[in-house]
Amino acid sequence: MNWPLVRLRPGDPFPPADQALPAGAPFAGLLAVGGRVDADSLEAAYSQGIFPWFGPGEPPMWWSPDPRMLLAPHDLKVRRSLRQSARRVMDNADYSLHVDRNFRRVMLACAAPRRDTAETWIVPAIVDAYSALHARGQAHSFELWCAGELVSGLYCVARGGMVFGESMFTRVSDGSKILLMALCGFCLRHRLGPIDCQQQTPHLANMGARPWPRPVFLQILGQALVKPGPPSWQYDRSQFQRDCAPWL
Structure with missing residues (x-):
């Protein structure tokens, strides 16, 4: 199955949290990749139930798992x-x-x-x-x-x-x-x-x-x-x- 994934440019708004990849999908709970990690993006993310989680050398990844x-x-x-x-x-x-x-x-x-x-x-x-x-x-x-x-x-x-x-x-x-x-x-x-x-x-x-x-x-x-x-x-x-x- 082809799972859609939003790719963000710096300054792009986050998609709704309920669009995160569902259970059973690879990387379940992943909502979007890319964008910018700064105080403004964190404020917006947490207000929508989204958080960043990624490793060294990886692009920013934004998550909203279900359940929470x-x-x-x-x-x-x-x-x-x-x-x-x-x-x-x-x-x-x-x-x-x-x-x-x-x-x-x-x-x-x-x-x-x-x-x-x-x-x-x-x-x-x-x-x-x-x-x-x-x-x-x-x-x-x-x-x-x-x-x-x-x-x-x-x-x-x-x-x-x-x-x-x-x-x-x-x-x-x-x-x-x-x-x-x-x-x-x-x-x-x-x-x-x-x-x-x-x-x-x-x-x-x-x-x-x-x-x-x-x-x-x-x-x-x-x-x-x-x-x-x-x-x-x-x-x-x-x-x-x-x-x-x-x-x-």
């Missing part, structure tokens, strides 16, 4: 071992929790090779584009520091009342999971979410995310975009302890 993996903040699964890790970190004065202390550094750490793969989709063009989006106040990083060193990070996109989780890294046990707790607690306090996790993975399912049909996701997105975002993205240890008290 979403995590409702109140559905986060915090197991006993994670509760213990969170308490241990919060009781250690060497650790501190921040938002947006060094967004670009978090992205670069997320892009670094990992034990299971040397490949990354966080190519330099992606780092530059999301850093520009961060400068506009529409992308944020949750960060865990220990003795002055960045040891875990998570970054996300925020549009209105919707949050889009992008990537995370950790150099300490359960560090990225603790930051996901912080993000979920923050979302609950500000009535944000659900958190878009984009792709289905066993790890996300174990944390409480579940697949939603794309039409439902797009409806949720449309409702969330008209809501105001939080007045501030500042965050610290005391806020974490209040927001995450039900899990601790």
Whole structure:
């Protein structure tokens, strides 16, 4: 079967998200190829339920999979071992929790090779584009520091009342999971979410995310975009302890 695929020139508008390649097609969920990756294109893409994902040497690829993996903040699964890790970190004065202390550094750490793969989709063009989006106040990083060193990070996109989780890294046990707790607690306090996790993975399912049909996701997105975002993205240890008290 011949699957049509939109090819974009710089500045072209995105096609509707429901025109992405269907399940069963090669590259299911792929919507378009080409165009430009910058803050303007990211704003437009996320507002329509679309995100970029491509590797080094590849043209920009834009995706809108069906189903879509979403995590409702109140559905986060915090197991006993994670509760213990969170308490241990919060009781250690060497650790501190921040938002947006060094967004670009978090992205670069997320892009670094990992034990299971040397490949990354966080190519330099992606780092530059999301850093520009961060400068506009529409992308944020949750960060865990220990003795002055960045040891875990998570970054996300925020549009209105919707949050889009992008990537995370950790150099300490359960560090990225603790930051996901912080993000979920923050979302609950500000009535944000659900958190878009984009792709289905066993790890996300174990944390409480579940697949939603794309039409439902797009409806949720449309409702969330008209809501105001939080007045501030500042965050610290005391806020974490209040927001995450039900899990601790």
